[in-house]
Amino acid sequence: MVGDLLVEVKDLSKNFGQTKALKKVNLKFFAGEIRGLIGENGSGKSTVTSIISGMQTATSGEVYFKGKKWKPESMSEAQKHGIAMVLQEANTACGCSVAENIFAGRFEEFTKFGIVNMKKINDEAAKMLKNLGITNIKATDSLDKLTFEDRKLIEIVRCMTKDVEVCIFDETTTALSHEGRTILYKLIRQMKDEGKCVIFISHDMDEIMEQCSYLTVLRDGEIIGHLNREEMDENNAEKKIRYMMVGREIGDAYYRADFKADHLDETALEFINASFGNVKDLTFKLHKGEIIGLGGLSSCGMHEVGRAAFGIEKISKGKVLLFGKDVLNPLNAIRLGAGYISKNRDTEALIMDGTIGENIALPSLSDISKFSYISPKKERDLALAQIEPFRIKCESEKKLVSSLSGGNKQKVSFAKWTARNSDILIMDCPTRGVDIGVKQFMYSLIEKMKKEGKAILLISEEMSELIGMCDKIIIMKDFKISGELERSANLKETDIIEYMI
Ligand SMILES: Nc1ncnc2c1ncn2[C@@H]1O[C@H](COP(=O)(O)OP(=O)(O)OP(=O)(O)O)[C@@H](O)[C@H]1O
Ligand SMILES: [Mg+2]
DSSP states (O other), X not given: OOOOXXXXXXXXXXXXXXXXXXXXXXEEEETTEXXXXXXXXXXXXXXXXXXXXXXXXXXXXXXXXXXXXXXXXXXXXXXXXXXXXXXXXXXOOTTSBHHHHHTTTOGGGGXXXXXXXXXXXXXXXXXXXXXXXXXXXXXXXXXXXXXXHHHHHHHHHHHOOTTXXXXXXXXXXXXXXXXXXXXXXXXXXXXXXXXXXXXXXXXXXXXXXHHOSEEEEEEXXXXXXXXXXXXXXXXXXXXXXXXXXXXXXXXSXXXXXXXXXOOOSSEEEEEEEEEETTEEEEEEEEETTOEEEEEEOGGGSHHHHHHHHTTOSOOOEEEEEETTEEOOSHHHHHHTTEEEEOSOIIIIIOOTTSBHHHHHXXXXXXXXXXXXXXXXXHHHHHHHHHHHHXXXXXXXXXXXXXXXXXXXXXXXXXXXXXXXXXXXXXXXXXXXXXXXXXXXXXXXXXXXXXXXXXXXXXXXXXXXXXXXXXXXXXXXXXXXXXXXXXXXXXXXXHHHHHHXX
């Protein structure tokens, strides 16, 4: 049973220049519910929730919170009065401690006679971390030391102040590891039981179906419909939701249809007894025309392997070779034919202040320039050739990447390597935050690349993706290879889990 009406959105519209991100949206959110929001990339999910959380203001329309008009000046003001949000983009500050990040903007609560009581801040933060079951992070740790996933956990902790009655999670799980997801799922159920309202945005249908008590579907800035728990449990629910999202049938076929593990003879990427960071003595080969998947718990070292293959990690022992040559640094890796989609999209994969066209063209500059002069026509053609198949939702290639929705940013970080026609693609969670239609497109593209003889290293937290796409799955545990599985029709997620934990 849901409780009182907490938030009401009335005729809310938001325009960004020509783009109508929200068109007279009406929504109600209640106490004691976990409300899912689902919709294609660019459908308006982040926009509507960021207006509720005080991050943005509406062009027209109103929001009410507990019956009163709600127009917070900022996110910290919104949180003080009961509505918090974990943004889709990374939102922590380097150069500060974990505790300072948790209490950013709230130091006055710990200040007496002009002196900030840091001990109290640290103690309070430590308590909050403990309450959430986060044991590997200390309040006094420097944020710089933390992994991408752990930083997201800090953002979650930041929202857990006692006055919060509505908490919004915007695709938070795509940044989290398996362990982090378990923590978040437990937390949202607890919040629901305490009579709070959780608004949960995700593209992961299984997760939505499992976690949410009610689901709202958006398309092109409008509310298309809602499903209650009973309707979500019906047999054809997923198909129905997909149809509501995109306005046309989307088939179930996602992954490769064949179950044959094969590759060409030539080696594209090779690790020979390589040590870097915490990873020791890693040895494996990726051939042309092969898709190798890397899986494991997030802290197993798999993300570091991707970074080492692209020359970001310093190799302390052994060798990492691309087509037989040592990888020295990312620029050298690009010259040797490699591309790398970082999981950390906002700070490692994209130049936010650059246009979509510039970002797509970045790795290909040598191909489109002559005597240090970049051909604007070639740059434009290169971008347009990617914008269309990836369905990057934008007014033009001249718009800044920072104006794109999260999933559309992800498409750009993939597209810049297809534009470059890289021979080896190292992909760390490439389908992060993209909607089902685009996911399907990305998988067919990966399969096509394999057929063209390209080599792919697919690092993924999604076991179904590893099973569905890879010729071979390498599973890592504690920075070492713990198992290898060949492509087969009989492969199950439990086979992978066995080697993971
Ligand atoms: N700051 C901005 N400037 C210009 N356009 C914007 C801005 N923020 C969002 N938009 C546009 O508004 C529309 C809705 O974007 P929004 O971020 O709400 O989508 P979303 O449903 O959250 O998508 P995703 O699943 O990709 O995160 C998109 O077309 C997007 O390009
Ligand atoms: Mg979004």
